[in-house]
Amino acid sequence: MEKSTNNRDVKRSNRIDTLRAILEAGRVSQPALAARLGHSGPTVLQNVRELMALGLVEEAGEFESTGGRKARAFAPVRTARAAAGLEITRAHVGAVVIDLSGALLHHERLSVPFEMTDAYFRRLGEIARGLPQRAGVPAERMLGVGVSLPGAVDATETVLISSHVLGLRNVATENFTRYVPGPCSFINDANAAGLAEARGRADLDSSVYLSLSNSVGGAIFTGGRLYMGGRLRAGEFGHNTLVPDGRPCYCGKRGCLDAYCNAELLSGLTGGNLAAFFEGVRAGDERLTAAWREYLEHLAVAVNNLYMTFDCPVVAGGYVGSYLEEFGGGLRELLAQRNTFEPDASYLKFCRYKVGASAVGAALLRVEDFLLSL
Ligand SMILES: [Zn+2]
Structure with missing residues (x-):
């Protein structure tokens, strides 16, 4: 009885893994799927059949192969x-x-x-x-x-x-x-x-997410799971002290990272409009460029501290994070200078979701x- 329950659990979890792999891969061949999952060809085919019966996977033509039979291709029905x-x-x-x-x-x-x-x-x-x-x-x-x-x-x-x-x-x-x-x-x-940023990215299984929105926060992933902390407050990077006795923070303390890196510090210079702030920086506005430079200097300290603590990729997101692809070059330079081990900042990743x-x-x-x- 116990054995059959275990078998059923293994079968279920294999089927779920198969669907995850197809969702991540998009269109994929049967052999590629088998290699990716470490399952035998017949097992993959059985699972795919079941997923097709559920309307979650569909046939997607064939892949050309070098000699021999063409490989069948499958694709997820993403909007099922x-x-x-x-x-x-x-x-x-x-x-x-x-x-x-x-x-x-x-x-x-x-x-x-x-x-x-x-x-x-x-x-x-x-x-x-x-x-x-x-x-x-x-x-x-x-x-x-x-x-x-x-x-x-x-x-x-x-x-x-x-x-x-x-x-x-x-x-x-x-x-x-x-x-x-x-x-x-x-x-x-x-x-x-x-979670949105780390989904389907094996390189972010262990990573730190830094959210730079109107408040600063974050999340820690280890082995593909969220680390929540003893009292569910892990990743509150916004209240790491950046400057002892520095600027007042909304939390009531002084010198928190939030008081130096929240998005309102920038958008506040352009009537609450962050897009307008970055348009100004792009146009070379001196006052805004100086503010951005100062912001990046503080952010570099915070990001380097995260990297030295966690030794893993750091994903910068939130309202400001979505502008870093275009405006974050200076940040990489500052990080490379701060990096104790090598003059490199490739561990810094920019968020892929620009909104929502x-x-x-x-x-x-x-x-x-x-x-x-x-
Ligand atoms: Zn604070």
Whole structure:
């Protein structure tokens, strides 16, 4: 009895791994899939057949091979299911719909200031209910809604333990989804964004995510898993002390990294518009360029500290992170100079989601739940 249960578990987990591999690879041949998974050809074929019967994988022609038979190709049916994500911030609600591979099908950012009222929660419900249609996804394909919250969420996802940004303590997470249809999941915003960035990237199995938005936070991944810390506060890099007794931080202390690297320090110079700030830097505005240089000098200290502590890739994301691809050259130089071991900063990675990363990461929880249910 026990043995047959184990066999069944192994079969299930092989099938889930097969789907993950096809989702990551896109179009892939049967032999390539077998090599990737370390499964035999017949095992791969059996799993693929089952996934095809579920409508999650499809035949995708053949690959030319050097001599012998052509190899059959398979591809994921990425939109067989979809998941929604909501990102709650102080002044906005971000909303996304993603497919099974995590690709963004729809993104919107609405000016909806948080308030602890029934009207606010009704508004969240309205937004969520309209998402499938706005994303062009039939409602019956939706896997539910993941919600990203700016604060610590307990391990059972039932309590928002504290949120400085929203001014909340020990609030039941189900408040947020009172009017939201379908199953829901909850996650801290920086953890969610880190999850979105690390998904499907073996090089980021152990990595650190640094979120540079209107507040600074982060997430730590080890062996492909989120490291949560003893009291679920791991990755609060924003409150590492950067300058002893330095600028006041919103947390009440002085000299925190947040007070030197939050996005509002930059957007505040251009009327709250971060895009306008970077347009100014691009145009060579001296005042803005000087501010950017100063920002990068502080950021370089913080990123180097993370690298020296964790010895792994550091992914820079958040509002400012999405501009680093174009404007981050100076940061790499500063990091290479600071690096104790070699004059190199290739460990620094720029985020791939330019918008909505936290909402995407929250939606991924619903996708993960679905995969584990197969
Ligand atoms: Zn602080």
